[in-house]
Amino acid sequence: NAGVTQTPKFRILKIGQSMTLQCAQDMNHNYMYWYRQDPGMGLKLIYYSVGAGITDKGEVPNGYNVSRSTTEDFPLRLELAAPSQTSVYFCASRPQTGALIYFGPGTRLTVT
Amino acid sequence: RKEVEQDPGPFNVPEGATVAFNCTYSNSASQSFFWYRQDCRKEPKLLMSVYSSGNEDGRFTAQLNRASQYISLLIRDSKLSDSATYLCVVNILLYGGSQGNLIFGKGTKLSVKP
Numbered sequence: 103n104a105g106v107t108q109t110p111k112f113r114i115l116k117i118g119q120s121m122t123l124q125c126a127q128d129m130n131h132n133y134m135y136w137y138r139q140d141p142g143m144g145l146k147l148i149y150y151s152v153g154a155g156i157t158d159k160g161e162v163p164n165g166y167n168v169s170r171s172t173t174e175d176f177p178l179r180l181e182l183a184a185p186s187q188t189s190v191y192f193c194a195s196r197p198q199t200g201a202l203i204y205f206g207p208g209t210r211l212t213v214t
Numbered sequence: 215r216k217e218v219e220q221d222p223g224p225f226n227v228p229e230g231a232t233v234a235f236n237c238t239y240s241n242s243a244s245q246s247f248f249w250y251r252q253d254c255r256k257e258p259k260l261l262m263s264v265y266s267s268g269n270e271d272g273r274f275t276a277q278l279n280r281a282s283q284y285i286s287l288l289i290r291d292s293k294l295s296d297s298a299t300y301l302c303v304v305n306i307l308l309y310g311g312s313q314g315n316l317i318f319g320k321g322t323k324l325s326v327k328p
Contacts, residue, residue, distance in 0.1 A: 144320030
């Protein structure tokens with residue numbers, strides 16, 4: 103299993119540009135998450151999904167959108183990039199039962 | 215009171231030292247507990263689960279005190295490679311559900327020096 107994969111690894115955006123961060127998992131996990139981590143800070147939950155077609159807001163959803171059309175994929179969309187969205191973005195997944203969560207390698211985003 | 219609190223550190227220790235981290239949680243409905251390790255610029259990875267009776271994995275010992283609502287991680291004979299940030303993670307089981315909310319602490323940074 104590849105586990106949780108994320109693309110791209112790095113990206114630089116100009117203010118106002120849009121982009122989609124891709125996340126996929128091949129473990130058939132129902133639950134998927136997007137976190138952001140600012141330098142020297144903890145993880146903050148942006149959005150999560152409990153299954154295909156179901157998404158919900160986390161702690162810091164403003165400026166982002168998600169969709170979950172399949173069990174495997176959970177893309178995160180930034181519509182109008184702002185410098186405050188400069189961060190490392192981690193996608194994660196976990197199974198229906200149990201609490202172990204698996205993270206992808208992260209996407210480093212810089213907005214200038 | 216924050217849901218999961220950790221001393222941010224940094225803890226600067228020499229090689230071979232024993233170091234302990236504590237983590238307190240506020241929700242008594244918390245069901246399961248974990249320590250994750252996060253290396254600089256990498257994703258968090260599971261270090262160990264924490265069981266009620268306490269558990270050990272090599273140089274690492276985790277303990278849970280439900281009455282006082284804290285968990286601890288003890289690292290013996292610390293190595294340079296132990297330098298990382300250690301995240302305390304608490305799973306709060308929702309009423310009637312089989313899943314729960316995972317709450318992450320902000321992490322404790324450990325730096326082991328030669």
